[in-house]
Amino acid sequence: MSERRIRVLVAKPGLDGHDRGAKVFARALRDAGMEVIYTGLRQTPEMIAEAALQEDVDVVGLSMLSGAHMVLIPRILELLKSNGQEHVRIFVGGIIPDEDAPKLKKIGVAGIYGPGAPTSTIIEDIRLSLASDK
Amino acid sequence: MGKSIAESILSGERLALAHFLTEVENNSPQSRLILDELFHQTGKAHIIGITGSPGTGKSTLVNQMTLRYRAAAEPKRVAIVAVDPSSPFTGGAVLGDRVRMRDLAGDPDVFIRSMASRGSLGGLARATAALVQVFDAAGFDLVLIETVGAGQTEVDIARLAHTTLVVEAPGLGDEVQAIKAGILEIADILVLNKADLPGAKNTERALKSMLGLAHPVEKIFRHHGEGMLIPENEPASTDQWVPPILCTISTDGTGVGELVTAIGQHAEHLRQSGEWDRREKFRLEAELEALLTETIVTQFRARIPDQLYNELVDRLVQRTLSPWEAVKALLE
Numbered sequence: 109m110s111e112r113r114i115r116v117l118v119a120k121p122g123l124d125g126h127d128r129g130a131k132v133f134a135r136a137l138r139d140a141g142m143e144v145i146y147t148g149l150r151q152t153p154e155m156i157a158e159a160a161l162q163e164d165v166d167v168v169g170l171s172m173l174s175g176a177h178m179v180l181i182p183r184i185l186e187l188l189k190s191n192g193q194e195h196v197r198i199f200v201g202g203i204i205p206d207e208d209a210p211k212l213k214k215i216g217v218a219g220i221y222g223p224g225a226p227t228s229t230i231i232e233d234i235r236l237s238l239a240s241d242k
Numbered sequence: 243m244g245k246s247i248a249e250s251i252l253s254g255e256r257l258a259l260a261h262f263l264t265e266v267e268n269n270s271p272q273s274r275l276i277l278d279e280l281f282h283q284t285g286k287a288h289i290i291g292i293t294g295s296p297g298t299g300k301s302t303l304v305n306q307m308t309l310r311y312r313a314a315a316e317p318k319r320v321a322i323v324a325v326d327p328s329s330p331f332t333g334g335a336v337l338g339d340r341v342r343m344r345d346l347a348g349d350p351d352v353f354i355r356s357m358a359s360r361g362s363l364g365g366l367a368r369a370t371a372a373l374v375q376v377f378d379a380a381g382f383d384l385v386l387i388e389t390v391g392a393g394q395t396e397v398d399i400a401r402l403a404h405t406t407l408v409v410e411a412p413g414l415g416d417e418v419q420a421i422k423a424g425i426l427e428i429a430d431i432l433v434l435n436k437a438d439l440p441g442a443k444n445t446e447r448a449l450k451s452m453l454g455l456a457h458p459v460e461k462i463f464r465h466h467g468e469g470m471l472i473p474e475n476e477p478a479s480t481d482q483w484v485p486p487i488l489c490t491i492s493t494d495g496t497g498v499g500e501l502v503t504a505i506g507q508h509a510e511h512l513r514q515s516g517e518w519d520r521r522e523k524f525r526l527e528a529e530l531e532a533l534l535t536e537t538i539v540t541q542f543r544a545r546i547p548d549q550l551y552n553e554l555v556d557r558l559v560q561r562t563l564s565p566w567e568a569v570k571a572l573l574e
Contacts, residue, residue: 112268113333113358138334143358148341155347159340162354164260192257 114142114238116167117160119151121184124174129201133169136227137234153180157187160196166238172202177212185216197237199230248279251380256353259380263355266372277372280379285522287321287378288509289385291403293365293428296391298411299435301342302492304386308346309495310502311384319351321377324388325367328358335359339388353382365389366398371529374402400428401528404521405508407501409433410449412441426452429485430508433501437489449487483511546572 118134120127127149134144145163147156160168168188170181181200188196197218204212209220219233250258265273292300304322311318324339337356346352359367366389377385389399400406408429426432432453434446486504490497512518543551554571557563563571 115264134336138329138336139332141329141332141334143328143334144336145340145356146336146338148338148344151344152347155344158347159354161256161260163356164264 115165116142117145117165118169119147119156120149120171121151121180122174122176130171140231153183161191167197170200248276267369283379284375287385289403291387291399291406293389293399294409298409299492300388300409301339305343306492306495306498318383321382321385322354325357325390327390328360359390397428405430407431409435411436412439412445431504432487434489435492438491
């Protein structure tokens, strides 16, 4: 009778106002059978970590186009950790310069996707990443 | 380790609470045992349902109501359960109610949980009642339940909540919509939101005339098609609750103070008239019956070999057996 579903928080941290990518992503995850909690624009790292906690998500998907990723993402990771949610996987989509990607991966980001990345790849990566827990 | 899950929840650990809510939603066997333990601590919270068509402003209203409760002289701890629909095809969902509740971020005495309906009808998910119990046990004074915005059939909420708000907005239908059965009947308080939009006065008038016709009426819940008359043991229930109509603009908070006052008055009325206890009794009885049915069906189904079951289904498809005959065959 137990019915486990993958829960994903989709958020846009920081100040850029283009959430189309985030919405496309949210919808693709929905169509993949996941439960997506969509929080909308201009979220602070604190808001994202709090929502991730209350919603007990497995994954946080961040859409970042503003260039502030090297500040905001480490902060989000830090907050998740201090809340006891270090198991939550972070996936980032948007504009991330090539030289920053390894740095983000090193601090714990599970996946980084630029423009044109097929949603099916991201979905597959999310599933694979969570499968190692079980 | 040390502390049990139930103890962690009762002592206000938010991560333990959040984890456990997931277990309850997933109906894990372990969660049942812990729910049993928590049940003794329930019965204190005021459960408020917020229902109405999509786009009437329920989430924004919940946001504003919660701000009032938190700013009150005696601030209340508020839990919010926001239900949105699951896809009937993939089972996935996009839960977007938090978008309108950003003002509540950073307050440790507010807990928002989004919930997918997971195929259940009636505006709630199957586990909504259990989630509400957990919040109640965890010491939240108010549990606000925002239903799926489906409209005419979301009457489950009236069985679960002490106070049911039905949120309307101008321009969504004429008087005929207002006299249809169901959604408006269940309102303890009617909220006309977006009251600054054109046509608001007309909608208010339509709602008022509908209520004038409908009340006073005795509240009889229909259960499995049979009227369940809630017995009148109080001799003088002369002061019947007449649902007020309140106009609000939830984007700027206009009228929300009055709404919160009316909710308080309704709770007071329920307690003084004995209706609170009657509703509790009815709710728990309905829950018992639902659980009993589910358990019996599951146990019964487990005793029937899959092969036999599938054979019967095939015969249904071939039209050589009617569903009722299939049930009889299974029972024998």
